Amino acid sequence: MNKKALYLLLPGLLFLAAFMLVPITLTIASTFVQDGKLTLEGYLHFFRDGYFNRILLTTLRVSVVTTLVCMLLGYPAAYYISRASARKKSILLALSIFPLLTSPVVRSFSWMIILGKKGLINSFLVNIGLIDKPLDILYTPVAMMIGLVHLFLPLIIITLLGVMENLDHELVRAARSLGASPFAAFRKITFPLTVPGLIIGGILVFVGSLTAYTTPALLGGKERVVSTFLYQNAMTLNDWQAASVIAVIMIVITFVVVGLMNAWANRLNPKG
Amino acid sequence: MSLLSLEQVSVAYDNRLILEDFNLSLAKGQLLSLLGPSGCGKTTTLRLIAGFLNAEAGAFMFGGKDYTKVPVEKRNFGFVFQSYALFPHLSVFDNVAFGLRLRKLKEAEVKKRVTRMLEIVSLGGFEKRLPAALSGGQRQRVAIARALVIEPDLLLFDEPLSNLDANLRVNMRVEIRRIQQELGITTVYVSHDQEECFSISDQVAVMNNGKIEQLDKPSAIFKYPASEFVARFIGFGNFIAFDGRNDMGSDIELSRGALKFQAAKRPEGLGNTGLLGAIRPDDLQLFGEPGAAGIDGNTLPGTVQISTYLGRSYQYQVETELGVFTVNQEMEQPFVQGQRVTVYFPKEKLVLVQ
CATH class of the missing domain: 3.40.50.300 (P-loop containing nucleotide triphosphate hydrolases)
Known part of the structure; x- marks a missing residue:
C-alpha cells in the first residue's frame, strides 16, 4: 500500500489512542494497584461478595435469555422478509428498524405504561377476570428482558437479513431437485448456511444486553445489573476503584463471549 | 413415442x-x-x-x-x-x-x-x-x-x-x-x-x-435455417430480399429487379418457401476481375470498403448495388480498400428463408 495513504488513517488512529486505548489501559492498570502495591484484592473482594455475584448472575441470565428470545423471534422474521417481494421487503425492513429510531428512554417509559401494576396488561387481565391481583412484571428481570428484546430485535433481524439475502437460492432448488422436501431443504441447506448470521446477531444482542444501561435502569427498579451497579459505584458511592474493577470484569466477559462465539461462527462458515 | x-x-x-x-x-x-x-x-x-x-x-x-x-x-x-x-x-x-x-x-x-x-x-x-x-x-x-x-x-x-x-x-x-x-x-x-x-x-x-x-x-x-432469425443466429451474415421466384427443376430462379440469381432447392421436407436469400460470409467468394474462370451468373460487382484480418482469413465489407456484403476469404494477397471486385454467390450455398 502507498505509504502516503497511511496518513489518512492517522487522525482516526490518534483519536482512538488518545481517548480510548489510554483511558482503558489506565483503568485496567488502576484495578491492580491498592495503597501503592500490586494486588488482586480488588477482584477477590468482588467475587467473595454474594451481592455482587447475584448481580452478575442476574445480568448474565437477562443477557442470555434476551439473546435466545431475539434469535427465536428474529430468525423467522428475517427469513420471511428475505423472501418477500422488493416492495414488501422495504416496508417490512422500515417497520422492523423503526424501534431503533426512538430513544431508549422513551421506549422504556412506554413499557412502564404497559407493564405497570395499573398498566395495560394488568388492567386487561384483571378485567377479564383471569387474575384477581395485578402481576409483578415491571421492576423485575422479566421487564428488563422484554425491554431489551424490543431494543435489540431489529439488530438481529438486520444481521440475519444480510446473511439470508446472500444465500444463493439455487442451492435450495438444487436440494429440491435431488429429492428434498421444502422442510428438508431448509433443515439441510438454508439453516446451516445461515447459522453464522444467527451467531453474529446473537453476539451483538448479548454484548448489547450485557452493557445496556438505560433499559435495565428504568425497567429494573431496585433490580441491579452490572452496568447499573457500576454507575451506582461511580456516581452515587463515588468509589471509582470499585467501578473500574466492574468495568474490567465486563470487558473480560464481553471479550470471552465474543471470542468463543466468533470462533464457533467461523468454524461453521465453510468459506472461512 | x-x-x-x-x-x-x-x-x-x-x-x-x-x-x-x-x-x-x-x-x-x-x-x-x-x-x-x-x-x-x-x-x-x-x-x-x-x-x-x-x-x-x-x-x-x-x-x-x-x-x-x-x-x-x-x-x-x-x-x-x-x-x-x-x-x-x-x-x-x-x-x-x-x-x-x-x-x-x-x-x-x-x-x-x-x-x-x-x-x-x-x-x-x-x-x-x-x-x-x-x-x-x-x-x-x-x-x-x-x-x-x-x-x-x-x-x-x-x-x-x-x-x-x-x-x-x-x-x-x-x-x-x-x-x-x-x-x-x-x-x-x-x-x-x-x-x-x-x-x-x-x-x-x-x-x-x-x-x-x-x-x-x-x-x-x-x-x-428455416427463418431469418435462425439464419442470423447461426451465422448467416448476408441477406438479399428477392421480389420474385420461379421454381425450375432442381433449382429456383430468383429475381431482384433486373438481376437474376439461382439457388439450389433444399432436400424434401426442409422447407423451400420465402423470398429472403441468406448466405454465410465464409461461403461468398471474391474475384479480382469480372468473368473469372468457370463462373457465369450469381455474381455482383462491388467495391472493397473495409478489410480486416481475422487470422485464418481476411474479412471484407464489399459494397454492391444490393447493399454491403461481408465476405471471409483466405488468401495470400489480400484485396485493398477501394479495389473493384466481383462477389460470387454459389447457388448451393444460397438458401431461402422466411
Whole structure:
C-alpha cells in the first residue's frame, strides 16, 4: 500500500489512542494497584461478595435469555422478509428498524405504561377476570428482558437479513431437485448456511444486553445489573476503584463471549 | 413415442407471458438442446420441466403420466445449474451423496455409488474437499456427478459450461456427451452457444421470443435455417430480399429487379418457401476481375470498403448495388480498400428463408 495513504488513517488512529486505548489501559492498570502495591484484592473482594455475584448472575441470565428470545423471534422474521417481494421487503425492513429510531428512554417509559401494576396488561387481565391481583412484571428481570428484546430485535433481524439475502437460492432448488422436501431443504441447506448470521446477531444482542444501561435502569427498579451497579459505584458511592474493577470484569466477559462465539461462527462458515 | 412432452404450455413471470401455447416433445435417450439469445424463454422452459416454475396453462407429460402438478422433489430429474449450486458447507462426497441419503439408502450403498460416480467424472480422491477448494471444471464435474448419482429419469443442464474457460469448455462438452450416451440418459440442455449445442445434441430447438423457430438435427439447422432469425443466429451474415421466384427443376430462379440469381432447392421436407436469400460470409467468394474462370451468373460487382484480418482469413465489407456484403476469404494477397471486385454467390450455398 502507498505509504502516503497511511496518513489518512492517522487522525482516526490518534483519536482512538488518545481517548480510548489510554483511558482503558489506565483503568485496567488502576484495578491492580491498592495503597501503592500490586494486588488482586480488588477482584477477590468482588467475587467473595454474594451481592455482587447475584448481580452478575442476574445480568448474565437477562443477557442470555434476551439473546435466545431475539434469535427465536428474529430468525423467522428475517427469513420471511428475505423472501418477500422488493416492495414488501422495504416496508417490512422500515417497520422492523423503526424501534431503533426512538430513544431508549422513551421506549422504556412506554413499557412502564404497559407493564405497570395499573398498566395495560394488568388492567386487561384483571378485567377479564383471569387474575384477581395485578402481576409483578415491571421492576423485575422479566421487564428488563422484554425491554431489551424490543431494543435489540431489529439488530438481529438486520444481521440475519444480510446473511439470508446472500444465500444463493439455487442451492435450495438444487436440494429440491435431488429429492428434498421444502422442510428438508431448509433443515439441510438454508439453516446451516445461515447459522453464522444467527451467531453474529446473537453476539451483538448479548454484548448489547450485557452493557445496556438505560433499559435495565428504568425497567429494573431496585433490580441491579452490572452496568447499573457500576454507575451506582461511580456516581452515587463515588468509589471509582470499585467501578473500574466492574468495568474490567465486563470487558473480560464481553471479550470471552465474543471470542468463543466468533470462533464457533467461523468454524461453521465453510468459506472461512 | 416421446418420453417427454409439453402441450400448449403457458408460463408467466411478473405478469409477463414468457411462453405461450408452447409445445415440445423428446424421445427417450435423446439429447435435445434449447438454443437462443438471452430472454428467448429457453431457461424458463427448462425450469418448467424441472418443476421450479408452474405453468399457467397446458400440461407437462412425462413417461405417459401427467407431471404438471408433481412437486420438484418427486420428479427424480437431475439438474445441473449454471452456477453449479454446490452446497458450500458439505464436502464433495456429501454433496454427491445428498440425493442418495434423502432416498434413505444404506450408508454402504451410498459410499459405493458415490465412489463409482466420482470415478466416472474423474474426481476420485477429492471426496473430502470442500467446493471452495476446487477449480471451476472440478466443481462442474461434482455438479454433474451429484445430478447423475440419483439415476435420474431426465437430466437437465442450464448453461453448464458458460463459467468455464474456452479449452475446458470443449473438453467438458465432450465429457458430457460421453456420459450421456454411456448411460443412455434423456437430456435437455440449454445454451446460447451455437457450437456447443450443435456439437453435443441429437436435436436442437432454436428459440426466439418464447417460440421454437426451428427444431431439427444440428446438421439440418446448420445448412438449412428455416427463418431469418435462425439464419442470423447461426451465422448467416448476408441477406438479399428477392421480389420474385420461379421454381425450375432442381433449382429456383430468383429475381431482384433486373438481376437474376439461382439457388439450389433444399432436400424434401426442409422447407423451400420465402423470398429472403441468406448466405454465410465464409461461403461468398471474391474475384479480382469480372468473368473469372468457370463462373457465369450469381455474381455482383462491388467495391472493397473495409478489410480486416481475422487470422485464418481476411474479412471484407464489399459494397454492391444490393447493399454491403461481408465476405471471409483466405488468401495470400489480400484485396485493398477501394479495389473493384466481383462477389460470387454459389447457388448451393444460397438458401431461402422466411
